[in-house]
Amino acid sequence: MSDFPRLMPANPRMFHARVAGTRRMSPSFQRITLESTDLAEFHWRGLDHWFRLFFPLASDGGLRLPEVRGRLWWKSYLAIPEEQRPHCSNYTVAGYRRFDGRAELDIDVVLHWHEGKLARVASWAVSAVPGSPVALLDQGVLFDPPDDTTNYLLVSDESGLPALRGILRDLPADAVGTAIIEVPAHDDVLPVEAPEGVHVRWMPRDEPGSHAGVAALRALEAVEVPCPASYAFVVGESTLATEGRRRLQRAGLAKERITFSGFWKA
């Protein structure tokens, strides 16, 4: 069996872009917009389309990128001397707009802290200067429901909100199911476009010290999972993803009908 998701491109392409602007969306999200002529060739598939984001850490601001051969690039990335190696992490396309010969792409970055400081991508997102170089390596989509799906169950914490937002927007208008979205604060609850038959449940954490994923898992426990034709997509903090999958299997859902992915690890 392949180690790569089914809907990942066989020859992913690297796209070059520049920061166009950045703005706060809610207490925990910063939206950064990229733009370039290269991005006009990006084949946006909607849903949870994701990519590897590269931006320079080097003091000269230069962006040195790994060589991509088929789906392989990691060894070449590690071979870049540390002082020139760009930062790399995974992000979802939150919005994409094509104009005459150029395009803009939005990323919604969770503002989270590490050792008392904003973590690397969050810090870059709030202070990025228009014109700064970035690159994106296309990774396709993870959402892959079987054709006979009659009920959708979507679960995430804030890191998977851009993915769930895209999936809810692009589901068929007659889709039926439940989306459970955990976010750090009440004010992170923003309108989502979703089919009428999908019940969207927001789970703001608010209480200080509460752990990401706990509220979403509790809500998942209470949801009825119509088997056998449900399809579940569970992403976010790694315990939410793995424990969520276990609970769904215990409820009788076949493992092939569950896409789960740890987007980060506490």
Ligand SMILES: Cc1cc2nc3c(=O)[nH]c(=O)nc-3n(C[C@H](O)[C@H](O)[C@H](O)COP(=O)(O)OP(=O)(O)OC[C@H]3O[C@@H](n4cnc5c(N)ncnc54)[C@H](O)[C@@H]3O)c2cc1C
């Ligand atoms: C397919 C995919 C799509 C993703 N899409 C998005 C997206 O659109 N928006 C988004 O914000 N994230 C998204 N993520 C998650 C993102 O890749 C991780 O949060 C990543 O760790 C951020 O990189 P960093 O360099 O800022 O932090 P890291 O250096 O990786 O981590 C620093 C510290 O922060 C902690 N940490 C990491 N992420 C979080 C978090 N979300 N909340 C709290 N603590 C955290 C880690 O435990 C670590 O201690 C996605 C992940 C995947 C796999």
